[in-house]
Structure formats: C-alpha cells, structure tokens
Amino acid sequence: MGYSKFFNPEETLDRAGIEALQTERLRATVAHCMGSEFYRKRFREAGISAGDIRTLDDLQKIPFTTKQDLRDTYPFGIASIPLSECARLHSSSGTTGNPTVILHSKKDLEQWANAVARCLWMVGCRPDDVFQNSSGYGMFTGGLGFQYGAELLGMLTVPAGAGNTLRQIKFITDFGTTVLHAIPSYASRLYEVMCEKGIDPRRDTKLRILAIGAEPHSEDTRKRIEEMLGVKAYNSFGMSEMCGPGVAFECPEQNGMHIWEDYYIVEIIDPETLKPVPEGEVGELVLTTINREAMPLLRYRTRDLTRILPGECPCGRHHKRIDRIRGRSDDMIILKGVNIFPIQVEQVLMQYNELASDYLITLDTEEGNDSMTIEVELANSFIDDYSALQRLERNIVRMLRDEILVTPKVKFVPKGSLPQSEGKAVRVRDLRKKY
Amino acid sequence: MTIHQLSIFIENKAGTLVALLRQLKEAGIQLIASTISDTVDYGICRIICSEPVRAYEFLKEAGVAVSLCEVIAVELDDEPGRAADAIGVLSDEGLSIAYLYSFLLGGKGVLVFRTNDNVRAVEALQKGGQKLILEKDLSHLL
Numbered sequence: 083m084g085y086s087k088f089f090n091p092e093e094t095l096d097r098a099g100i101e102a103l104q105t106e107r108l109r110a111t112v113a114h115c116m117g118s119e120f121y122r123k124r125f126r127e128a129g130i131s132a133g134d135i136r137t138l139d140d141l142q143k144i145p146f147t148t149k150q151d152l153r154d155t156y157p158f159g160i161a162s163i164p165l166s167e168c169a170r171l172h173s174s175s176g177t178t179g180n181p182t183v184i185l186h187s188k189k190d191l192e193q194w195a196n197a198v199a200r201c202l203w204m205v206g207c208r209p210d211d212v213f214q215n216s217s218g219y220g221m222f223t224g225g226l227g228f229q230y231g232a233e234l235l236g237m238l239t240v241p242a243g244a245g246n247t248l249r250q251i252k253f254i255t256d257f258g259t260t261v262l263h264a265i266p267s268y269a270s271r272l273y274e275v276m277c278e279k280g281i282d283p284r285r286d287t288k289l290r291i292l293a294i295g296a297e298p299h300s301e302d303t304r305k306r307i308e309e310m311l312g313v314k315a316y317n318s319f320g321m322s323e324m325c326g327p328g329v330a331f332e333c334p335e336q337n338g339m340h341i342w343e344d345y346y347i348v349e350i351i352d353p354e355t356l357k358p359v360p361e362g363e364v365g366e367l368v369l370t371t372i373n374r375e376a377m378p379l380l381r382y383r384t385r386d387l388t389r390i391l392p393g394e395c396p397c398g399r400h401h402k403r404i405d406r407i408r409g410r411s412d413d414m415i416i417l418k419g420v421n422i423f424p425i426q427v428e429q430v431l432m433q434y435n436e437l438a439s440d441y442l443i444t445l446d447t448e449e450g451n452d453s454m455t456i457e458v459e460l461a462n463s464f465i466d467d468y469s470a471l472q473r474l475e476r477n478i479v480r481m482l483r484d485e486i487l488v489t490p491k492v493k494f495v496p497k498g499s500l501p502q503s504e505g506k507a508v509r510v511r512d513l514r515k516k517y
Numbered sequence: 518m519t520i521h522q523l524s525i526f527i528e529n530k531a532g533t534l535v536a537l538l539r540q541l542k543e544a545g546i547q548l549i550a551s552t553i554s555d556t557v558d559y560g561i562c563r564i565i566c567s568e569p570v571r572a573y574e575f576l577k578e579a580g581v582a583v584s585l586c587e588v589i590a591v592e593l594d595d596e597p598g599r600a601a602d603a604i605g606v607l608s609d610e611g612l613s614i615a616y617l618y619s620f621l622l623g624g625k626g627v628l629v630f631r632t633n634d635n636v637r638a639v640e641a642l643q644k645g646g647q648k649l650i651l652e653k654d655l656s657h658l659l
Contacts, residue, residue: 278580464582466524466561467615468554493558495528496582 089203107372152182197328198231209236218244223326284312302432338391338403454490519587521569526582550620590650593626606645
C-alpha cells in the first residue's frame with residue numbers, strides 16, 4: 083500500500099519551519115493564557131505582559147509553572163477558558179496534598195489523539211493493525227490517550243484495560259493483536275504467564291509492535307522484552323500534565339524520542355540553578371504547551387531528567403530527540419550523600435542472564451548508617467552450585483559499586499517472590515529512620 | 518550411569534520448605550533422600566525422589582526455581598570402611614567432590630555425590646568394582 087511515512091506535514095518541518103511555527107504559537111498561547119486568573123497574576127508579579135513575549139528567547143522571561151502550582155490552584159484555577167467550553171478532565175492521584183487536574187477542550191482532545199496517532203504511525207502502525215491497550219482507563223491518561231489515538235489512526239482497538247493477565251493473553255491470541263501498549267514490567271509479566279501456559283509469543287501471536295513507557299527502563303530491558311515477545315518495542319513518553327501519552331515517541335531508529343515541537347517548546351534546565359544546561363547535557367525537562375486551549379502550561383517543570391540528543395536523526399524528522407528518562411528528581415535516592423537512580427541499578431542487573439527481571443531496593447539504617455539491600459529474582463533455570471552463586475553475587479556487587487559508588491548487599495530470591503502489582507512494579511522501599 | 522537429583526533454590530524464610538514439600542506431596546512424589554545446607558539468605562535443597570523427571574516438570578510448571586542434575590549414587594555394603602574405598606577410587610583418579618550426602622536404603626548404604634567430572638568418575642568407580650545405583654534400582658527398592 084502506498085502509505086506515506088508521515089502522519090502529519092508538521093513532522094517534516096525543518097528547524098526554521100519548526101521555530102517559526104513555535105514563535106507564532108507561543109505568542110498566541112501567551113495571549114490566550116491571559117484568560118487564566120493564575121497566569122494574569124503570575125505575569126503581573128513578574129512585571130511582564132503578554133506583549134513582551136515576541137520571540138522564543140523571550141520565553142526565559144516567564145516564570146516556571148510547577149506541580150505545586152497545579153495543586154495550589156486545584157481544581158480549576160489555571161483554566162484559560164470557561165468550564166462550559168471544556169470537554170474532559172483528567173486528575174492524578176494525590177498521594178501528597180491535593181491531586182492535580184488537567185482540563186481539555188474538544189479541540190485539545192482532537193489534537194491529543196492526533197499526537198498519539200502520529201507516534202503510532204511513525205513506528206509502523208497502519209489501519210489494518212489490531213491495537214490492544216493494557217493501560218488502565220479512566221483517570222489514567224494512558225488508557226483513553228492511546229485509545230483515541232489508535233482509533234484516529236484507524237486500527238481495530240481492543241480496550242482491554244489494566245490487569246487480568248490471562249484475559250489479556252486470550253485477547254492477544256484470539257483477536258490477532260499486532261500492536262500492544264504496556265508498561266515494561268507488565269510486558270515481562272505477560273511473557274512469563276504466556277510461558278506458564280505454553281504459549282510461544284513468536285509462534286502463537288501476531289504481536290509485532292510494542293509501545294512501552296510510563297516506567298523508567300534501560301536499553302537492556304527493552305532488548306530483553308523485544309527478544310521475549312518477538313516484537314519491536316518503542317519508547318513512549320508522556321505525562322498527564324502534558325495531556326498524557328503522545329508528547330514524545332521513538333521513531334524506527336530507536337535512538338531517542340522525538341518530542342513534538344509543534345505541540346511543545348522544550349527546555350532542559352539545571353534543577354538547582356534553574357538555568358539552561360549546555361546542549362546535550364542531562365537536566366530537568368521543562369515544557370511549554372503551545373497547542374492547547376483549555377489549560378496551557380508555560381514552562382512547566384516536569385521533574386523528569388533527560389537530555390537532548392545531539393545530531394540529526396536519519397528518519398527525516400527534525401523535531402528534537404530526548405534521551406530515555408533517567409528517572410524523576412522525586413525517584414532519586416540519596417544514600418550516604420550519593421545520588422542514585424533505581425535505573426542505574428536496573429542497568430547493571432539486566433546484564434545478567436542468571437537473573438530474572440524483578441528487583442527490590444530496600445534502604446535501611448544499620449548501626450546508624452544507611453544501608454542498601456537489593457533483592458533480585460533468580461531466573462528459574464539456576465545453577466546448583468553454591469560457589470558459582472557466591473561468585474555471581476560478588477560480581478554483581480562489584481559492578482553495582484562501580485555504577486552507584488555505594489556498596490549494596492545483594493540477595494537472591496526465587497522468582498515470583500517480590501511484590502508484583504499488576505501496575506507498576508515496586509522498586510524502592512525506604513525503611514530508614516528519619517531524624 | 519547417574520541418577521537424577523532435584524535442586525531447588527529456596528529462600529531462608531519460614532514456610533518455604535514446607536511449601537515445597539507440600540507441592541511434592543500434591544504431585545504424589547515420594548522422597549528418598551534430601552539435604553539442605555545453610556547459608557545466610559538462601560539454601561539449595563537437594564532431593565532424590567521417585568519419578569524425578571515428572572517431579573521436575575511439575576515444580577517447573579508451578580514456577581519453582583528448580584534444576585534437574587545428574588549425580589552419582591554408589592551402593593555400599595553395611596560394614597566399616599566401604600565409604601573410604603569408594604571415595605578412595607575417586608581420589609586416586611584426582612577427581613574432586615562438589616558435595617556428598619548419604620542415606621540407608623533396604624539395609625544398604627547409599628552415597629550420593631557430584632564430582633567435577635561425572636563421566637570420568639563413573640568410569641573409575643566401575644573399574645574399581647564399585648556398585649553404581651541406577652534410577653530403576655531406586656524405584657525397585659521403594
């Protein structure tokens with residue numbers, strides 16, 4: 083079939099074209115934000131007016147918007163249009179303080195669906211594909227976000243929702259699912275259960291594309307999932323504050339996620355100094371929505387740590403690529419004064435075939451000192467040899483120490499014994515005494 | 518000329534051993550001999566049992582970390598010095614033993630062990646006139 087490689091003409095804009103469109107949309111967005119009580123006050127306090135924002139460089143004049151701002155204005159305080167013109171809201175669970183609410187107009191929802199469809203099209207999804215979504219529906223944006231994107235693209239959609247692994251597998255085999263959206267730990271879980279039931283994903287399913295996201299994971303995890311399920315797995319990046327999925331997605335090159343710059347202006351800042359980091363260095367991702375009407379967010383601090391990949395992408399898109407997320411500033415463990423991200427531990431563990439994919443990091447206080455214990459599941463086919471197991475353990479400890487600069491204790495546990503939720507796997511437990 | 522042994526990785530935690538034994542009970546597997554050596558966090562439970570291959574498949578299906586190993590079993594007459602004779606044969610050949618345990622079955626002593634080279638060990642034991650036990654002998658003795 084003579085399909086185009088691109089879903090939208092905006093995908094092929096060159097840098098000058100992207101920046102021209104961004105400038106135009108930034109001005110319009112800022113003007114539109116003056117409909118929001120919150121931003122009117124923000125601008126007044128910063129001593130700026132909408133008219134001061136003329137170029138992309140002027141963006142620096144605008145104060146950051148934070149998650150705390152979303153909480154403080156809960157539920158509708160940042161909206162730029164009347165509620166009567168809004169079509170949907172998504173709310174995040176508020177484990178600490180107020181939850182957050184993001185409002186969408188009808189046009190916002192259409193644009194969101196378009197962004198998701200563009201992502202899926204980019205990795206080869208076509209109308210004759212069968213798309214199954216194992217995200218929770220409802221308030222979790224991975225459900226409806228992927229649903230409407232996949233429908234817009236024209237695929238047959240299977241809105242399976244979260245959990246019920248046996249039913250997921252039955253849908254995959256019975257409906258001939260070719261494209262699946264799942265978080266990485268759940269993709270591994272699906273594979274394990276398929277194996278238990280004697281289903282070979284390569285032989286017994288038509289799966290070919292997997293969209294994975296929402297959970298930090300390493301390149302080795304991706305390769306392992308691709309190997310297990312016989313698919314190409316593409317990294318997806320989104321967050322409910324920016325609609326949900328569809329913010330950035332990997333192209334077939336699988337080397338960084340193109341962030342749609344006709345929707346967002348991207349900045350990477352040093353979370354301490356709040357100044358831009360030099361091109362290519364890791365920092366906190368800051369996004370400005372320039373294609374949203376109900377609730378645009380200006381310079382939103384995402385807390386996600388990443389970097390812009392330098393160079394051109396051979397796929398023909400000039401939209402910047404962000405590296406896989408290095409973790410959230412919230413996920414960061416500070417142990418004995420050292421900053422550690424769980425993903426660093428995962429990257430080391432995934433190099434060992436002797437290990438299964440689940441692990442649990444426990445932080446505790448031993449004799450007044452911080453300690454870190456990593457329980458890791460042993461693959462089912464283990465070697466009956468104490469000295470080999472001890473060598474393996476010592477080797478892992480050494481590799482981890484080189485990576486995280488702290489010496490952890492490694493404990494092997496049988497497969498299936500770590501806490502496993504149908505949603506995100508529990509990775510870190512902090513039992514340290516707080517002083 | 519070897520027999521099958523189940524090796525199961527178990528966590529050093531209350532209830533894990535009994536859970537394993539109940540699984541074997543459910544499968545109708547009879548234990549002949551077993552041993553667990555202790556370390557701080559985990560142990561390997563080694564089991565000689567009836568129908569080891571079926572037991573292995575059953576446990577594997579249940580998601581247990583289990584491997585099926587080849588070990589050597591030597592039958593000893595019930596009198597002093599026979600173990601020394603058997604192990605002496607291996608020692609003379611320069612073979613080393615990874616682990617060993619023993620039990621009594623039908624009035625005879627049985628030594629079970631794994632060496633660094635089971636093929637050479639079997640040859641040496643046969644040449645040295647030692648009686649190797651086969652899997653069918655075990656089920657016969659049950």
